[in-house]
Amino acid sequence: MKIGALAEIFPGENRVAMTPDSAVALAKLGHSSVIQAGAGTKAGFTDAAYQAAGVTVLPDAAAVVAEADVLVKVRGPEQAEAQALRDGQTLISFFWPAQNPELLETVKARGATVVAMDMVPRISRAQKMDALSSMANIAGYRAVIEAGNNFGRFFTGQVTAAGKVPPAKVLVVGAGVAGLAAIGTSTSLGAITLAFDVRPEVAEQIESMGAEFVYLDFSETQTDGAATGGYAAPSSPEFREAQLKKFRELAPEVDIVITTALIPGRPAPKLWTADMVALMKRGSVIIDLAAERGGNCDLTVPDEKVVSDNGVTIVGYTDFPSRMATQASTLYSTNIRHMLTDLTPKKDGVINHNMEDDVIRGATVAKDGAITFPPPPPKIA
Numbered sequence: 001m002k003i004g005a006l007a008e009i010f011p012g013e014n015r016v017a018m019t020p021d022s023a024v025a026l027a028k029l030g031h032s033s034v035i036q037a038g039a040g041t042k043a044g045f046t047d048a049a050y051q052a053a054g055v056t057v058l059p060d061a062a063a064v065v066a067e068a069d070v071l072v073k074v075r076g077p078e079q080a081e082a083q084a085l086r087d088g089q090t091l092i093s094f095f096w097p098a099q100n101p102e103l104l105e106t107v108k109a110r111g112a113t114v115v116a117m118d119m120v121p122r123i124s125r126a127q128k129m130d131a132l133s134s135m136a137n138i139a140g141y142r143a144v145i146e147a148g149n150n151f152g153r154f155f156t157g158q159v160t161a162a163g164k165v166p167p168a169k170v171l172v173v174g175a176g177v178a179g180l181a182a183i184g185t186s187t188s189l190g191a192i193t194l195a196f197d198v199r200p201e202v203a204e205q206i207e208s209m210g211a212e213f214v215y216l217d218f219s220e221t222q223t224d225g226a227a228t229g230g231y232a233a234p235s236s237p238e239f240r241e242a243q244l245k246k247f248r249e250l251a252p253e254v255d256i257v258i259t260t261a262l263i264p265g266r267p268a269p270k271l272w273t274a275d276m277v278a279l280m281k282r283g284s285v286i287i288d289l290a291a292e293r294g295g296n297c298d299l300t301v302p303d304e305k306v307v308s309d310n311g312v313t314i315v316g317y318t319d320f321p322s323r324m325a326t327q328a329s330t331l332y333s334t335n336i337r338h339m340l341t342d343l344t345p346k347k348d349g350v351i352n353h354n355m356e357d358d359v360i361r362g363a364t365v366a367k368d369g370a371i372t373f374p375p376p377p378p379k380i381a
């Protein structure tokens with residue numbers, strides 16, 4: 001089959017879904033590759049590098065769509081991109097089907113198939129295709145780097161001839177994929193790192209990374225938000241009160257807060273309220289990774305950096321992976337390549353879209369002109 005990578009049209013998106021290395025790996029599956037001219041430039045991959053990897057560079061999106069059997073992209077398609085799909089063609093990209101019913105209808109009308117990378121089930125066998133996790137890992141790392149860039153002091157404590165420097169104190173709220181990456185980065189930079197999650201099972205992992213788990217004064221177990229599959233459920237009002245009380249106690253002493261709390265399918269829970277920001281020291285920094293879903297902090301403005309009246313910087317960027325486009329493209333294109341490996345079981349360049357396979361079934365939201373979202377729950381864990 002011919003795999004075609006399109007340039008991203010979303011403003012400011014720097015990533016690309018195919019790298020020269022991933023194209024070489026696709027060739028080993030029996031596929032040939034084409035790419036839109038300039039698609040990899042902002043991620044650091046030149047057209048010449050693709051050509052050297054055996055990829056045909058085509059002048060524009062229309063040429064790629066005309067030639068490719070399978071299209072790969074990072075961002076979900078715009079309506080015009082979905083309209084351009086043809087009968088029997090497959091698109092592999094993020095798609096967010098629950099939020100985009102009209103796009104699904106367009107794909108259905110076009111007779112196309114869509115594999116949504118955001119719908120890959122979070123089961124162990126699918127980890128190599130889990131693009132949400134690979135991007136969240138980058139976002140967590142980059143959140144700490146961004147915090148450091150906006151914070152006027154060191155992370156690590158130092159004793160120097162010019163004076164003693166205290167370590168920074170970092171609080172990470174939400175210890176899922178992004179949160180754990182932030183915790184690891186923060187501890188490795190030498191900050192005192194505290195972390196909180198509604199799922200108490202992550203405490204051990206947090207502590208093994210050299211951070212301190214924040215316990216609440218709430219019955220003997222901190223278990224209110226626990227749900228299945230590594231995801232949280234909404235908290236009870238009592239639990240939430242206990243959480244906010246603890247955060248109010250911590251607000252005056254922490255220098256950096258990184259919030260990553262997410263409950264699937266819901267707006268981001270508001271956990272860092274305006275009065276907590278007011279309690280923080282001048283020069284402190286909040287990085288709100290949940291900005292795209294409305295933010296965990298009351299004062300977050302999505303895609304902006306704002307400074308509160310008391311001098312706290314609040315960063316609500318929603319494009320952290322794109323800000324590390326080379327790394328993000330390398331990992332994302334590997335996730336795509338693994339998806340194509342499963343779709344090409346005989347490594348003979350022939351796609352076998354096996355809807356009996358839990359991972360392929362879970363991620364397929366439209367197939368040959370039928371909507372196949374939502375999928376049934378996965379059979380294996």
Ligand code: NAD
Binds near residue numbers: 235
């Ligand atoms: P995840 O589901 O792995 O982790 C979310 C964590 O939040 C879970 O551990 C959950 O238990 C915890 N949580 C839920 N409610 C909580 C609460 N009330 N208090 C404390 N913790 C709570 O998700 P993830 O993949 O790590 O993504 C985290 C966030 O980062 C998401 O909002 C995602 O959209 C966002 N993200 C942002 C960017 C960006 O560029 N800004 C990039 C990638 C991901």
